[in-house]
Amino acid sequence: MTVQIVTVGDEILIGQIVDTNSAWMGQQLNGIGARVVKKTAVGDMHQHIIAAIVEGFANADITLMTGGLGPTKDDVTKKAIADFFGVEMIFSQDTYDRIKSYFTKVNRVIPEDALQAQCLMPANATLLVNKMGTAPGMWLEQEGRVLVSMPGVPYEMEYLMTNEVLPRLKVRFPGRPIAHRTILTVGEGESNIARRIEKFEDSLPTNIKLAYLPNLGQVRLRLTGTDDDETVLHQLLDNKARELKNLLPEIVFGEGDLLLEQAIGDFLRKHQLTLGTAESCTGGYVAHRITAIPDSSDYFQGSIVSYSNAIKQNVLQVKSTTLEQHGAVSEQTVQEMVQGALNVLNVDLAIAVSGIAGPGGGTPEKPVGLVWLAVGNKNTLKTQKVQSGRDRLKNIQYAGTMALNALRQFLQSEYEDRI
Amino acid sequence: MTVQIVTVGDEILIGQIVDTNSAWMGQQLNGIGARVVKKTAVGDMHQHIIAAIVEGFANADITLMTGGLGPTKDDVTKKAIADFFGVEMIFSQDTYDRIKSYFTKVNRVIPEDALQAQCLMPANATLLVNKMGTAPGMWLEQEGRVLVSMPGVPYEMEYLMTNEVLPRLKVRFPGRPIAHRTILTVGEGESNIARRIEKFEDSLPTNIKLAYLPNLGQVRLRLTGTDDDETVLHQLLDNKARELKNLLPEIVFGEGDLLLEQAIGDFLRKHQLTLGTAESCTGGYVAHRITAIPDSSDYFQGSIVSYSNAIKQNVLQVKSTTLEQHGAVSEQTVQEMVQGALNVLNVDLAIAVSGIAGPGGGTPEKPVGLVWLAVGNKNTLKTQKVQSGRDRLKNIQYAGTMALNALRQFLQSEYEDRI
Numbered sequence: 016m017t018v019q020i021v022t023v024g025d026e027i028l029i030g031q032i033v034d035t036n037s038a039w040m041g042q043q044l045n046g047i048g049a050r051v052v053k054k055t056a057v058g059d060m061h062q063h064i065i066a067a068i069v070e071g072f073a074n075a076d077i078t079l080m081t082g083g084l085g086p087t088k089d090d091v092t093k094k095a096i097a098d099f100f101g102v103e104m105i106f107s108q109d110t111y112d113r114i115k116s117y118f119t120k121v122n123r124v125i126p127e128d129a130l131q132a133q134c135l136m137p138a139n140a141t142l143l144v145n146k147m148g149t150a151p152g153m154w155l156e157q158e159g160r161v162l163v164s165m166p167g168v169p170y171e172m173e174y175l176m177t178n179e180v181l182p183r184l185k186v187r188f189p190g191r192p193i194a195h196r197t198i199l200t201v202g203e204g205e206s207n208i209a210r211r212i213e214k215f216e217d218s219l220p221t222n223i224k225l226a227y228l229p230n231l232g233q234v235r236l237r238l239t240g241t242d243d244d245e246t247v248l249h250q251l252l253d254n255k256a257r258e259l260k261n262l263l264p265e266i267v268f269g270e271g272d273l274l275l276e277q278a279i280g281d282f283l284r285k286h287q288l289t290l291g292t293a294e295s296c297t298g299g300y301v302a303h304r305i306t307a308i309p310d311s312s313d314y315f316q317g318s319i320v321s322y323s324n325a326i327k328q329n330v331l332q333v334k335s336t337t338l339e340q341h342g343a344v345s346e347q348t349v350q351e352m353v354q355g356a357l358n359v360l361n362v363d364l365a366i367a368v369s370g371i372a373g374p375g376g377g378t379p380e381k382p383v384g385l386v387w388l389a390v391g392n393k394n395t396l397k398t399q400k401v402q403s404g405r406d407r408l409k410n411i412q413y414a415g416t417m418a419l420n421a422l423r424q425f426l427q428s429e430y431e432d433r434i
Numbered sequence: 435m436t437v438q439i440v441t442v443g444d445e446i447l448i449g450q451i452v453d454t455n456s457a458w459m460g461q462q463l464n465g466i467g468a469r470v471v472k473k474t475a476v477g478d479m480h481q482h483i484i485a486a487i488v489e490g491f492a493n494a495d496i497t498l499m500t501g502g503l504g505p506t507k508d509d510v511t512k513k514a515i516a517d518f519f520g521v522e523m524i525f526s527q528d529t530y531d532r533i534k535s536y537f538t539k540v541n542r543v544i545p546e547d548a549l550q551a552q553c554l555m556p557a558n559a560t561l562l563v564n565k566m567g568t569a570p571g572m573w574l575e576q577e578g579r580v581l582v583s584m585p586g587v588p589y590e591m592e593y594l595m596t597n598e599v600l601p602r603l604k605v606r607f608p609g610r611p612i613a614h615r616t617i618l619t620v621g622e623g624e625s626n627i628a629r630r631i632e633k634f635e636d637s638l639p640t641n642i643k644l645a646y647l648p649n650l651g652q653v654r655l656r657l658t659g660t661d662d663d664e665t666v667l668h669q670l671l672d673n674k675a676r677e678l679k680n681l682l683p684e685i686v687f688g689e690g691d692l693l694l695e696q697a698i699g700d701f702l703r704k705h706q707l708t709l710g711t712a713e714s715c716t717g718g719y720v721a722h723r724i725t726a727i728p729d730s731s732d733y734f735q736g737s738i739v740s741y742s743n744a745i746k747q748n749v750l751q752v753k754s755t756t757l758e759q760h761g762a763v764s765e766q767t768v769q770e771m772v773q774g775a776l777n778v779l780n781v782d783l784a785i786a787v788s789g790i791a792g793p794g795g796g797t798p799e800k801p802v803g804l805v806w807l808a809v810g811n812k813n814t815l816k817t818q819k820v821q822s823g824r825d826r827l828k829n830i831q832y833a834g835t836m837a838l839n840a841l842r843q844f845l846q847s848e849y850e851d852r853i
Contacts (some may be wrong), residue, residue: 022473025645025658026647027457027473028460028470028471028472028473029460029461029464029470029614029656030457030460030470031457031460031461031616032457033453033454033457034452034453034457035452037453038446038449038451039449040449041446041447041448041449042448042449043449051447052447052477052482053447054446054447054473054474055472055473055475056456057471057472063471085624085646123626124626126625126628126629149625170825170828205504206544206548207542207543209548210548224444226444226478227504228450228451229504229587230451237445239444239448292718294718297725298718298722298724298725298726298730298737299717299719299721299725299737300718300725300726301718302718302721303722305717306717306791307717307719307827307830309793309794310794311741312742315717315742316741316744317739317740317742317749318717318718318738318741319736319738320711320718320725320737321736322730322735322736323735323736325735325780326735326736326779329778330749330779360749375729405589407726407728408726409589411722411726
């Protein structure tokens with residue numbers, strides 16, 4: 016089963032929004048053995064949308080289209096679809112009733128003309144009921160090819176994919192098995208990893224491919240395999256994944272879609288440990304990453320974001336002499352921040368981060384991107400210095416990943432268990 | 435000047451990384467009057483890359499390609515480009531010397547074969563020196579069409595675009611003026627805004643288009659215009675932007691790429707006010723958004739992330755009776771959290787957020803997505819209740835935006851000035 020993904024919207028071409036939809040769709044499609052052969056993005060123009068459908072039908076079994084279904088006047092997708100198939104637009108009473116009752120429920124008003132526009136669809140479309148918003152999803156077929164049109168709002172598209180589109184595709188196109196294993200590493204660069212696993216890579220059978228996916232201190236290693244026999248395929252991938260993990264024991268923290276903060280959370284829950292953070296340059300970002308994981312309240316207690324030196328002193332009890340002698344970005348300061356966090360937050364473990372996120376504030380001795388990290392419990396305290404040199408947001412993100420990695424290393428050595 | 439953007443990489447098709455590059459490129463291209471007519475993403479396959487260049491050359495003056503230039507073995511872009519043009523690969527001594535000296539400087543080792551691979555490029559390529567990484571950029575031409583190849587690592591691509599590609603394009607293709615104004619709103623839905631500005635929209639001249647770009651509580655309204663006379667174009671857009679802002683006075687907070695947290699920061703700096711946050715369900719996300727803005731230390735002092743009730747009580751001085759009688763997600767609790775933050779952080783203004791991010795923890799009375807917000811200074815304290823109902827991360831993000839909007843509204847009413 017092959018798929019072409021088409022994203023409609025001037026806002027995508029002009030770059031005012033990042034297309035996260037097609038990445039999410041790619042992951043889901045992959046999971047059911049569908050192969051995305053191409054993605055395209057085109058503007059809100061009648062001919063361009065029609066051309067994209069023509070191209071999708073030529074390249075792939077299924078064309079999945081998102082965007083251009085809103086009630087506002089820049090949205091022309093539905094009309095283009097109807098014209099591609101040479102059919103009229105018809106009114107869907109089901110859609111009308113659903114939207115009307117939704118707005119009544121949330122006690123809001125929708126203008127009647129916007130409502131009417133939302134209810135029109137090409138006459139040959141099967142309605143896919145969108146319970147997350149107003150614009151309907153549509154399923155259309157011609158000579159064995161399938162076109163699906165969904166709204167571009169991410170959670171509406173995700174709802175429709177999960178509940179309407181993927182189940183139908185699985186029934187309609189049972190495909191040749193394709194499978195992946197993704198090994199997750201942190202703390203080492205792509206080139207060094209490539210050198211360490213060169214022999215392994217050269218010895219891979221031809222039906223297995225390896226890809227490196229680097230991102231700010233983390234590299235994901237993705238093995239992709241195909242085989243007619245699904246059992247053989249999964250055994251082969253499991254074996255190769257195990258070999259790969261054994262070659263990189265100290266930098267691998269998991270597999271698949273696992274996040275580093277999730278792996279750490281699972282460890283903390285298992286060992287019944289509580290955690291807090293004391294953050295200066297990361298400004299709450301480490302706490303945000305930790306708390307974006309469901310049920311992180313099982314182990315995460317809280318954070319003191321001590322952006323100003325006053326809060327470092329008054330809340331985290333960092334000594335004024337330490338700040339004066341060594342500065343806020345120093346090994347001594349992060350040590351005292353960890354101590355302060357352990358006391359004030361009353362936690363088993365604390366991470367402290369202080370650095371220069373930039374673009375201002377750097378000096379020759381302490382350049383932008385310099386970050387001091389400390390991790391400690393009531394017995395042990397370890398520090399690390401890291402250096403990046405990118406833009407502000409990336410420096411914050413890199414510091415966050417390195418702080419989590421420092422915690423991972425600390426946990427492994429102190430609690431004698433693997434992450 | 436028309437552009438087609440081509441992203442190369444199986445990791446894009448499979449959805450393991452989100453393509454943020456093409457959005458950034460779209461914005462930059464737009465700024466110099468270039469029109470992106472299509473974006474495509476193809477896998478790391480020789481023929482697919484060649485087909486993408488053929489398509490790009492057919493559709494647009496310029497084809498900008500990113501990805502597939504790493505030293506690892508899944509990268510085939512350079513060879514495909516050479517084969518498209520029918521030229522040999524040649525060795526670049528400049529690239530060799532640059533990479534060698536970079537690795538020496540950072541005291542790291544690059545395997546010789548990886549280094550050698552990075553130095554090869556198609557014989558007809560002009561080298562674009564990448565000072566941010568190892569893979570070189572390349573500029574290639576044929577019969578008036580331009581192909582540019584850049585690495586997929588975002589900050590490397592951004593460096594090359596800014597310093598090498600955009601300056602060359604401006605000289606090479608002086609184009610017909612196109613310009614945009616983006617009006618930023620927060621706190622009202624797309625349909626309601628459309629109804630309020632319907633007459634304005636209907637009265638727009640044919641050379642001006644309006645687009646709605648909604649995202650979690652915010653809607654951006656983008657006016658796009660073209661005109662041969664750049665002065666006339668900018669005057670027209672300025673007038674229309676002003677009209678639009680006057681129609682939506684209480685929900686507009688700015689124009690262009692301005693972030694809500696940046697608009698608030700500018701206000702706080704102007705009025706010399708300090709800010710802190712007390713966060714439960716947002717877990718540091720509000721502080722992170724505020725501190726992602728350069729120089730936010732001018733006004734932001736810090737945050738107490740009181741994820742556990744213990745920290746709400748011990749650090750923020752929320753009364754145990756309040757938590758027992760009303761619960762952590764209640765108007766009373768966020769009121770006391772603001773008071774605590776004002777005291778502990780010693781700030782002029784504080785925001786407090788407490789809600790149920792989900793997926794667990796909801797009840798019929800307090801469903802997932804319910805959030806209580808409070809904003810206060812030493813004289814006044816205001817609260818708001820908001821409700822979303824999406825996934826955990828989106829609930830956190832929506833709560834963050836609504837918290838910042840509550841602060842914006844508070845500032846406007848208390849300090850009698852506009853944001």
